[in-house]
Amino acid sequence: MSDFHLDGTRCLDVVVVRHGLTSWNQQRRYQGHRDIPLLLPDAEPDLERLREHLADTDFDAVYCSDLTRCRQTLEAVRKGHPDTPRYDARLRELNFGDYEGQTWDALKDDPDYRAWVDSQGRLATPGGESADDLWARLSAWLDEVLAEARQRQQRRVLAVSHGGTIRELRRRLEAADFWDGVVGQAQGRCFTFTFQEDGWSCSSSSVVPAPAKATS
Template sequence: MVAVDRLELVVVRHGLTAWNRQRRYQGRRDIPLLMPDAVPAMDRLRHHLADQDFDAVYASDLTRCRQTLAHLSEGRTWPVPGFDARLRELDFGAYEGRTYDELKDLAGYRAWIDSQGESAPPDGESAAAMRERLSAWLAEALATAEAERHRRILAVAHGGVIRELRRRFETVDFWEGSVGQAEGRCWSLAYSEGEWQCSCSSAVPTPASATS
């Protein structure tokens, strides 16, 4: 039996950027937040997390995630974060900086869309490669949680990261796994039969319709 057999994993997406607003693929491009436009959604997320403590905090090393974490953690005594390139967005390769309207008539782009990201875009990364690095990060984070008796973990990452984790923990369809900026998921994990399994999941922050 592991030292800790239950924990919560909260993973949230970074705040709004100019490329989000323009609906451009960002991927590995180090695009900063669009200020002050990004603040309202991040404030709502910050309020949701106001009374929550975390035993470990992680984030993608890209600027938009660093800025989001700084906003969420200001004035709080959260642990020193671990910035990790394995939490970066999918590398969209030749499609980065471009929009759907610019790409929609390209046969290669249509094939990539139809594959639900399983094939790699030109000079980019496949979903399988992304899952491999995410699995390595998750295994390490969970091993640390077991060893150090962590109960709650926070990670600030990207939409594609959350989409892949939702496919893993919630078995949702690729197209149903997206979340908005400064939104994410909370997964309750239980250690059973030699592995961590998701017992339930919920939206972060709680949708307004659910609290009214």
């Protein structure tokens, strides 16, 4: 992670990671806004790998979804660091509405569910959100992060969030395919933004934690 590009323009790293494993992840249930805690001790190996990756990194600001699984993840991976996290409901997972608590096997023959899946997020879930709804709150959060980063000359920030929010960030910032933007538990992306005369833009992104190097 670097503070400036070679041409001297200011850059900001926004590290966004997904929460650790829950029982509903294991059961492949839609969680959405349901406040499901981490599945311990099963979640610990992934959390430890992320903790080690972030151990030597100082963040100018730390954000977190207000749901328990994200709060627990942040506590596990930043234990011992003097962070003052800001809990923000805008970082929540997509609201899956009537599908929360359900599995693909239970829903696969429902025509409304099939239409939602085939729409790649363009349709809202019954009683829930569309991808555009999710992006509306995510982009509002991101605009505030970028504005504060410029005002306070911040260099890197951390956010603990959810799989669907990271997928939507990747779709909007990386032009990733809707289904290709998924990341695993306690994994995420580092989005690097550069500030020039026309404002902030995402110039690159990378995997978090970085893939382990192959050994010979």
